[in-house]
Amino acid sequence: FGPKLLQGMSLLLTAGPTREAIDPVRYISNHSSGKMGFALAKAAAEMGAEVTLVAGPVNLATPNGVKRINVESAQDMLDAVMPQVEQHQIFIGCAAVADYRIAEVAESKIKKSAEQMQLALVRNPDILASVASHAHRPFTVGFAAETNDVEQYARGKLSRKKLDMIAANDVSNTDIGFNSDTNALSVFWSDGSTDLPAVDKDTLAKQLLTLIANKIKN
């Protein structure tokens, strides 16, 4: 893998889940372990890039040479990402960002009472779309976690969010994607696509970054 293919480039990426607080002791989140995003950060640093990794709450060591910023909620992630956008040539959104947050976070622990209760949710800002619409936008790559109609939904996100590339994984298959050590990607851009078959996330990260580097250079 042209080891220094990203020499002189700087890459910003997000990884892991976000946590949306319900009250001081509870939250809504998802099964993202951060492994895919951390593999991308590690591979990019090895390929010569300067790497800034904005990470949700995960139990992973920071790869060598990578600058890490820890965040919790989607809003925290947006606040950490946006001031950095201009200084980077590539952005990859690998985080599993919560689409919704609690409308009003309770100030004290919610007590058990009625048999049923409802939580009102409001939409979170879209970090990837915000980066892609920035005046000095980097080469912007999204991920798409889909359980069905993978190409149709991924291409929808590519055009709606105005991305340069999108890497889709089929998360209905529990052997790949969320929390596993392997993954497979179908990568789409405006006039092309390629499949990266199931392999360990470190190898897959190098393959995806090689694709990105070649696209930027051509």
Ligand code: PMT
């Ligand atoms: O962390 P692992 O356990 O290794 O698992 C890896 C993974 C399955 C989480 C990863 O490969 C992956 O698919 N990440 C994207 C998960 C996701 O939230 O997909 P989505 O289809 O819901 O979102 C589409 C894109 O928009 C993503 O790039 C996401 O980061 C971004 N997004 C979504 C919502 C939001 N409010 N802001 C965003 O930036």
